[in-house]
Amino acid sequence: MNSAGYSLSRRLRAVGVLAGAALLSAIWLLWLLGSPPTGGPAPPHTLIILIWHWPFSDRPPELPSNTCISFGVAHCHLSTNHSLLASADAVVFHHRELQTQQARLPLAKRPRGQPWVWVSMESPSHTHGLGRLGGIFNWVLSYRRDSDIFVPYGQLEPHQGPAPPLPAKKRVAAWVVSNFQERQRRVQVYRQLAPHLQVDVFGRANRQPLCANCLLPTVAQYLFYLSFENSQHQDYITEKFWRNALAAGTVPVVLGPPRATYEAFAPADAFVHVDDFSTAQELASFLANMNESHYRRYFAWRDRLRVRLFGDWRERFCAICTHYPHLPRGQVYQDLQGWFQA
Template sequence: MVIIGVFGCIKMTRIAESGLNPTCKRTAILAVLVISILEIYYVSKLERGPAVQPYRSGPQHSIGDYTFEMTMESDTELSTPVLQQSGEASSLSNPREGIGNGTVKPSHSQLNESQIEAEISRRLAAATDKKIILIWSLAFGNKDAHSENPKICGNCEITYDRSLISDERTGAAVFHFDSIRGNDMPTPRNLNQLHIFWDMESSATLKVARRLSLSFEDSYKFNATMTHRLDSAFLASYQSASLADSQMGKNVSIYEDVLSRKSKFAIAMISNCGYTNGARVRLAKIKELIRLGLKMDGFGNCFNKKISWKQVPETVAKYKFYFSFENSYHCKDYVTEKFFNNALRNHAVPVVWGATKKDYEKIAPPGSFIFAEDFDTPQKLIDYLSFLDKNDTEYVNYFKWLTMKPEMLPQYKRIRGFCAICRALHGINADERFSPKFDRSNPSVPLFSDGIYPRVVPSLIKWFYGEDNPECFH
């Protein structure tokens, strides 16, 4: 500032000594004086250090102790939410990188499991205010009744009543892929809500069989997902929540009970004979096994022998092996009710094909299944099953999981589906810790929050299609 003042004085002296007329001299001196004062003021502001403010546009919306702000990206016409906790500077600047990808206070993430469970219990007891989950887009036209246990999930109502989209209690709107239409979405969009993309089909079914580009879904900027993928915001597993508790922790005498009910060899239940490429390959593989001499009974449309769902438990329990072959090949985390509810629940050893072995191991009881791809030829698989059929000791080894504690089942404590959504509406995000992408040192979503903690799906296409295995789409 002193230097600026000195240079200002020099300039005014030179003007006074110049040959300009008196009026011009006075005008020039006044101009130098004003410029010098402005320069001194500006430099003083720099020396104090200006507060750096993020670019902002649009209104703010409060959710609990958090503040929503709308930002616009140059390559999109859609606004996406950015979170900023009240009283704290936010490090989130790029909506495509997902809400919460900045630094989150690690206090809750540092809790051990017992402390996390205790905090969940405390918050569930306080989760008495009713939250609404609106199913906006139907799953294959069905309006199935949904209800969740408030002691486990919190107080929520699950409804199909679209008029409730504007109700202040509505915290989530769910959109099933089958009935999403660009001209049938909530308008205007309530930024205080989770808008959730819902799907339980494989990515191959959507991309190859249904030819869905997901371009509209991608542009809509869903801020949460509910699918079979383990890295979904909310897991929509085919596994029944009661499977572990109802089946595991049994006495060793269970082996004798299992063996006493086995009078038949192998069973398969298939009705999709060729809608997907995986379905066509599946049926060809099973027919090849039968041609080579595998003793198998087939049910479903592909075998022209129908069976009602009520008959499944009693029927499957008579067989030693259940062929749980999926309609998609190596599609990430895609394991259906064939494995969980048809085979494991009814105590038939699942012979599996479809997902990768690692994917099965991430969700299956330890030592519970036979992976078909472990065998070089179909004949070697048949030979191994025949060996087990004649060796009870080796066969019952596949049921050791029944005597294990339920906690040994992968993903055991993870809450699924609408129950998990209800928890999130009450600020309980603890199921995030089961996601393969969870970073305990820097979680993108805190385990607990005051009210809804929004998510962002940066690109649904890149996530659902781009992060799947390439062979899934062949």
């Protein structure tokens, strides 16, 4: 091959190499542009929370896909459809229906590793049959602060703006009660208190029930409300404190867990605790002789805080999704009875 031919051959090879490199670069660029970005967050998984039996009802509410979004919780779907057992991210069992055997645990069909949630907002005194539930449940949802999913009956949250005016007060003390049993401490305290303080009793126990929309307006007319729990247990502070008293705009006189527990939820000067007095007569005298300026100090919290109630079971169940990423995997309550009734 002469020098001219050799030179042409070299140029052709160079062109071929450049063309090949350009083709590879084009292919790589097209692949890069068409590939999904790496390292970015994966689309969030929508958690399926299966409620095996809706609390206190054989007819569960409608549960549209935006149910939890309405409570500020995204990517969370509540369902009562038993066919979702195999795919649910967690299954919820409310204890009352297990206790009455309206619902049964589908142990034979339980998917391996599926978290089960035991739920109760009742006190240990009214919770039975826990002995047969050991070694089954992974998480607990209750009013107890040491629960995996802690859902109180209410809480005080920051509030800006003027506090709503206090309702006008016409009478001294009110108590709404349906379950009235002489063995209960609250009934014993009431019996001791009544001779020394005017207490108007409403509810089925006194054959004066109040309609759902009548309770708060009625209680609001009173200076004090007897927020007496049916039993005294750890963290057991119910709507008797949050709704019937604080939300109504009256001062709660509380009988329940120790004062320190109430102070973990509310300011120390937002309530009167029965245990602060040696006798019921001493308590009655304290309430009856309170002047107006002293009384109004019990509402100082309203300038910066407001009551938020948690009474909707849908909101309680949506809270499972909020806690889900942080819940302990592999945990099992081997002695559920021992834990709850401690």
